[in-house]
Amino acid sequence: MTALERRLDTAIRIAEQAAALALSMRPPPGAATAATLKSAQNWLTEADGATEAFVAKALAEAFPEDGFQGEETGKGREGRLRWVLDPIDGTSNFARGADRWCVSLGLIEDHTALLGVLVAPALRETFAARQGNGATLNGRPIRAAATTELTRAMIECGWSPRRPNDRYWKLVSDVMGAGAMMRSGGSGAMGLADVAAGRLDAYVELHINLWDVAAVLAILAEAGAHVSPFLEGDGMERGNKIIAAAPGIAGELAGVVGFESWKV
Incomplete structure (x- = not known):
């Protein structure tokens, strides 16, 4: 071993x-x-x-x-x-x-x-x-979902008090405006794990802390999900924004929610 x-x-x-x-x-x-x-x-x-x-x-x-x-x-x-x-x-x-x-x-x-x-x-x-x-x-x-269209996607939008509420409203509006179904379950780690298991097509949050994602980053990667580079910069110390998504919608979703700098 x-x-x-x-x-x-x-x-x-x-x-x-x-x-x-x-x-x-x-x-x-x-x-x-x-x-x-x-x-x-x-x-x-x-x-x-x-x-x-x-x-x-x-x-x-x-x-x-x-x-x-x-x-x-x-x-x-x-x-x-x-x-x-x-x-x-x-x-x-x-x-x-x-x-x-x-x-x-x-x-x-x-x-x-x-x-x-x-x-x-x-x-x-x-x-x-x-x-x-x-x-x-x-x-x-487990594997991430095979979804390829946002109009068929279910996406969780996590809320953080560290970002203004109007930015969260815009995030939700952009996701729903793209035709996706929105969900919020009160646990960022579990929402991300659901992406790994294919039960959700994506999870997006404008700020999340290291302890919320440290376990699920490896789970997502091994399940084939696409994940924004959370640990880059000062993410380890101050937290970061995150997208975790089924590979077939990751690029389109990144554009919809303003993560254009993420090279999927």
């Missing part, structure tokens, strides 16, 4: 254990009274901290030479390889007792996504991929 294979196997085990922990702490359906806000619509629950602490400790024991970065605690250990964790992506859903949320764990070397694991325990789904070995959902291979 190679070092990367061992890391993926370990990451799946740790992420599934962390997801089970988070699921055990999920509140019942309601108005998210157990959650706090870090900023507008930026939710935080007790489970976020507990899940991140569990994963950080487990990875430190398994791979003490690797670096670690979590959404809640920031950069911890330094290392040539960096694990990046979102302990609960889709916290607004989680805090209301809903099912669409996940634990997202990726491994990055320099500006390359080496592997990723995304576990959505309430949906009983585990996405996984490592560089050069394909992507899977619950152990079965």
Whole structure:
């Protein structure tokens, strides 16, 4: 077993254990009274901290030479390889007792996504991929959709408070104006994973953070989706915009939403 294979196997085990922990702490359906806000619509629950602490400790024991970065605690250990964790992506859903949320764990070397694991325990789904070995959902291979026309496409437009709302309205208007169906599910990582699985034709967001995409970048690449160069520039530190799309619509969609500089 190679070092990367061992890391993926370990990451799946740790992420599934962390997801089970988070699921055990999920509140019942309601108005998210157990959650706090870090900023507008930026939710935080007790489970976020507990899940991140569990994963950080487990990875430190398994791979003490690797670096670690979590959404809640920031950069911890330094290392040539960096694990990046979102302990609960889709916290607004989680805090209301809903099912669409996940634990997202990726491994990055320099500006390359080496592997990723995304576990959505309430949906009983585990996405996984490592560089050069394909992507899977619950152990079965997945591929991006074969869609070639925007008028047949379903596209998720993620919202970010870091960009003015009028830019989001324009994004939605441009996507729908091109004839595509628009969706928004409250979890960027899961929306991107749906593109990898062919359940969505594209995901677009004007700003998203590293911990939201670190796991799914490898999954998308191995599933054959086309993805804008998120890790270029200061994307690793400050986040970036992103398009992930089925190959047959990626170029046209990039033009529609103003990503003309992306060479598909």
